Amino acid sequence: MPSNYRNKGGPIARGMIDAIGMPALTLFASMIGYGSMAREAGLTLWTSVASTALTWGLPGQIAMIELYALGAPVLAVVLASSAANARFLPMVLSVMPLFNEALPRKRWRYLVAQFMSLNPWAAIMRHGPGMNPADRPPYYAGFAGVCVSSALLGTGIGFVLAGALSREVTLTLVFLNPVFFTLVFADARGRAAIMAVLAGVVAGPLFHLVSHDWGLILTGAVAGVGAYLTDRVLRGRHG
């Protein structure tokens, strides 16, 4: 359909352009860190790259390689990895309303869900609401496509380079990730989002001390619901 082509090419390109730069760079760097950690944990090149493609959530991948290296039972590895990635439930839930109208077929939404991660999520939460609903899926596809490519490349390169990089370089590459996302969330807009971010910053480490595996889920339940309820009370009071 040539008439649709131009309309669809635009948002894909915009998504790709938005992703090339800091998002792709930080992802690439942190995946170099992951690739070299995976090799130290005893994974092969192809299982390292496959874990990035299949799990597509760094905390769950790190939980997996750490427990695998310790020789933990398969079920324990899988449960810990899944718990570390539980944030995908609220993350995908919160973007679904932006896609429901443009993607009436559920199978496409399941594909959107697989490629959700911090970078595409932050981008679509920020730019999606102001976009034409039909432009959101192609924008997201372009953005997530660049992210996946750079992450797979980073994982492979990190695996190959493991041991060749000095400790200082590896540390700096891994540190890029939290610095970048700190700034992405320091830039959060809207009272409810800002309160949720602040509550999460405090609750995240505290609940992690309470439970290594379920701390993040507790953080979402307590800090997230707390921020929502506070915002709701404030909305009621000030109109």
Added chain:
Amino acid sequence: MAEFLDWRLWGIVILCGLATYIWRALAVVVGGRVSPESEAFKLFSCVAYAMVAGLISRMVMLPEGVLAEAPLAYRLVGIGVAVTVFFAMRRNLAAGVFAGVAAFALLIVFAHTPV
């Protein structure tokens, strides 16, 4: 390529992928009819923001893996410099990230520390 045929390892990698996908798929099933104006959307957004911010905060305060080798003070200085430069430079993301990472790198390279 004997290692390629490590089926236990491949099994773990595939099962972990599926175990994460359960959360994603559950969200598609539950979120099928939620509108962006609804209260449910606002609630999910708050929970997502809190979990993601909690995750980043945990990565800085209580890191796992190699980052744990850098002292907490260095990590906090790096984040502090990044946030300060980011807002001082009118929310310039690249400048903030560069300054924060550079501060952290200088500390781990030049400050006396058993890295």
